[in-house]
Amino acid sequence: MTTHTTSTAPPGHRRKAVKAEAGKAKATGNRRSPGSYAVLAAVAVFVLAFLAPFIVILLNSFKTSADFRTNGSLSLPAQWNWSIIAEVWDRVGFTQKLFNSIQISLGVVLIAVLLALFNAYAIGIGRIRWRTPFLIFFLGVNVLPQEGLVYPIYYLFKEMGLYDGKLGYTILVGITYSAFGTYLLSSVFASFPRELIEAASMDGAGRWTILWRIVLPMSWPTLSVMCVFFFVWSWNEFLYPLVLLISNDNQTVPLGLSVMQGQYTSDPTSMSAAALLGIVPMVVFFLIFQRSLTRGMTAGAVK
Amino acid sequence: MKTTRHPRPTGYAVFLAPGLLLSLLFLVVPLVMTFYYSLTQWQGVGEPTWIGFDNYTRLFSDADFWASFRNIAFVIVGIAVVPTLLGLFLAALLFDYIGKKHGDGFVSLFRSGLYLPQVIPVAVTGLMWGWILAPEGAVNSVLEKIGLNSLAQNWLGDPDFALWMVLAVLVWMQLGYPLVLFLSGLQRIDPELYEAASLDGATWWQRFTRITVPILRPEVYVVLVTTTIAGLKVFAQIFVLTGGGPGNSTLVPAYFAYQNFFERADVGYGSAISSTITLLVLIIAGTMLTRQAREDG
Numbered sequence: 001m002t003t004h005t006t007s008t009a010p011p012g013h014r015r016k017a018v019k020a021e022a023g024k025a026k027a028t029g030n031r032r033s034p035g036s037y038a039v040l041a042a043v044a045v046f047v048l049a050f051l052a053p054f055i056v057i058l059l060n061s062f063k064t065s066a067d068f069r070t071n072g073s074l075s076l077p078a079q080w081n082w083s084i085i086a087e088v089w090d091r092v093g094f095t096q097k098l099f100n101s102i103q104i105s106l107g108v109v110l111i112a113v114l115l116a117l118f119n120a121y122a123i124g125i126g127r128i129r130w131r132t133p134f135l136i137f138f139l140g141v142n143v144l145p146q147e148g149l150v151y152p153i154y155y156l157f158k159e160m161g162l163y164d165g166k167l168g169y170t171i172l173v174g175i176t177y178s179a180f181g182t183y184l185l186s187s188v189f190a191s192f193p194r195e196l197i198e199a200a201s202m203d204g205a206g207r208w209t210i211l212w213r214i215v216l217p218m219s220w221p222t223l224s225v226m227c228v229f230f231f232v233w234s235w236n237e238f239l240y241p242l243v244l245l246i247s248n249d250n251q252t253v254p255l256g257l258s259v260m261q262g263q264y265t266s267d268p269t270s271m272s273a274a275a276l277l278g279i280v281p282m283v284v285f286f287l288i289f290q291r292s293l294t295r296g297m298t299a300g301a302v303k
Numbered sequence: 304m305k306t307t308r309h310p311r312p313t314g315y316a317v318f319l320a321p322g323l324l325l326s327l328l329f330l331v332v333p334l335v336m337t338f339y340y341s342l343t344q345w346q347g348v349g350e351p352t353w354i355g356f357d358n359y360t361r362l363f364s365d366a367d368f369w370a371s372f373r374n375i376a377f378v379i380v381g382i383a384v385v386p387t388l389l390g391l392f393l394a395a396l397l398f399d400y401i402g403k404k405h406g407d408g409f410v411s412l413f414r415s416g417l418y419l420p421q422v423i424p425v426a427v428t429g430l431m432w433g434w435i436l437a438p439e440g441a442v443n444s445v446l447e448k449i450g451l452n453s454l455a456q457n458w459l460g461d462p463d464f465a466l467w468m469v470l471a472v473l474v475w476m477q478l479g480y481p482l483v484l485f486l487s488g489l490q491r492i493d494p495e496l497y498e499a500a501s502l503d504g505a506t507w508w509q510r511f512t513r514i515t516v517p518i519l520r521p522e523v524y525v526v527l528v529t530t531t532i533a534g535l536k537v538f539a540q541i542f543v544l545t546g547g548g549p550g551n552s553t554l555v556p557a558y559f560a561y562q563n564f565f566e567r568a569d570v571g572y573g574s575a576i577s578s579t580i581t582l583l584v585l586i587i588a589g590t591m592l593t594r595q596a597r598e599d600g
Binding site: 032036039040043044047050051053054056057072073074115116118119121122123125126127128129134136137138139140141143144145146147148149150151152153154155156171172175176178179182207211232235236238239242243253254255257258261268271272274275278279282283285286290293294 | 314315316317318319321322323325326329330331332333334336337340347393396397400401404405409413414415416417418419422423424425426427429430431432433434435437439440441444445447448475478483487532535536538539542543556557560561564565570573574577578580581584585588589592
């Protein structure tokens with residue numbers, strides 16, 4: 001039963017048989033064996049165990065404290081109740097935090113992508129003088145640890161009235177990410193078809209027109225991946241928001257939840273619910289943009 | 304590289320101006336300021352007092368600082384070495400075994416599952432694990448259920464365990480990153496290569512060591528360097544999980560710097576710590592770049 005790769009396989013297995021014949025299955029290694037199912041099952045168990053923490057969080061966010069105390073953290077909830085989640089939602093001011101995170105992340109994406117586009121246009125398409133030193137500069141900026149900048153930024157933001165405000169913070173993080181975007185886009189632009197640009201400029205298109213009408217549309221695939229990535233990064237930031245966005249009205253989701261931690265240590269179900277609230281938005285985002293996310297990471301790491 | 308048949312196009316520099324200026328203002332100026340603060344004694348208010356390299360000499364005789372660096376060595380194992388090794392093995396298993404025998408559907412399903420922790424906010428991951436590892440958390444529940452009560456611990460509150468727990472959480476968080484990179488790197492491999500090898504009687508392990516690993520060398524390099532840099536910067540996990548404790552058993556430089564900045568009002572000393580990390584990061588990144596440039600050209 002485990003080997004259907006012969007042409008005499010019953011009709012129900014024809015697809016596999018055809019696929020096998022179509023080519024990649026001449027090697028004996030492609031045959032499914034009991035052993036191969038064992039390996040598959042082992043990997044599946046590993047992945048499930050890997051995801052178990054999420055499952056535990058899910059289970060306990062719906063338990064009443066009494067249920068948790070009698071049945072512990074591993075049982076199914078005696079009955080699924082939403083009250084703990086609702087209560088944590090209110091206490092954290094989750095609606096506001098969600099709004100803050102969305103607003104900030106969108107702003108960061110806009111600033112970072114625009115700046116990166118301009119920078120990379122000058123470096124990759126314009127081939128300006130000293131482009132290599134500029135590129136090295138942006139690359140260096142890209143790896144700077146935040147802790148090496150955070151105190152002066154905190155100080156300067158206080159002086160400039162940007163402290164505990166979304167605007168200054170958004171600009172700061174946008175600039176930080178633009179360094180990475182510049183590096184990535186410059187290498188994409190370096191292999192941009194020159195004829196297109198030359199043809200356009202023959203036709204009298206200026207640099208702005210070329211950027212908006214030719215370069216931007218053609219680099220949209222890379223840009224969209226960058227947008228997805230910057231959105232996630234900015235959503236997940238911790239040190240800068242911890243220092244710069246201190247008031248309740250400005251905090252982002254992860255920060256708002258993690259600073260509640262101290263208040264919850266004696267209240268396990270609330271703790272769990274808080275974690276769940278932090279997990280859900282990104283899981284939703286992940287499910288929507290999964291392909292872009294995995295593609296983007298590849299693009300970023302190995303250009 | 305330099306073709307100067309056509310006159311160099313001019314007028315593009317204006318596009319670089321905003322990005323360059325803002326980066327200088329928001330990133331380079333603070334960097335220079337941090338270095339300047341590191342040469343002063345300053346509480347964050349009033350005038351900094353110039354003390355030269357005193358903060359750095361103090362640093363080198365500070366047990367907490369050395370503890371934080373020892374912990375960073377562990378963190379790098381947890382964030383760079385273990386995920387890379389495990390990721391290599393898993394990527395090869397998914398690509399060269401599961402994918403071939405059971406289809407790419409399983410591969411992408413498993414890949415997504417293992418990548419998921421990468422998109423969860425680090426602070427939330429910390430919150431989640433902090434709860435699971437708590438004295439009344441899930442780990443101890445499991446131990447109780449299977450009758451191993453005696454093994455139950457205060458996992459994050461015991462200096463003998465805290466760092467190992469942090470390490471385990473880091474491995475869990477990081478695994479998806481090398482895995483996804485390696486899987487995409489493996490697309491470069493001509494499937495015939497594996498087939499030829501298995502026809503010649505190569506075992507899975509031989510294919511792994513002779514084909515997979517050599518081909519993935521660039522990705523391995525990138526993963527090791529980027530995660531080592533990330534390891535030097537580790538902050539949120541520590542902040543949320545342990546606060547550097549108990550004692551200084553999970554203290555890391557970034558958290559140590561943060562403490563000096565915002566809890567002890569010792570900005571000069573904190574700046575010396577963060578300047579040291581910055582320097583280390585730049586050296587590692589620079590080494591990577593020059594090596595990569597040499598290999599490319």
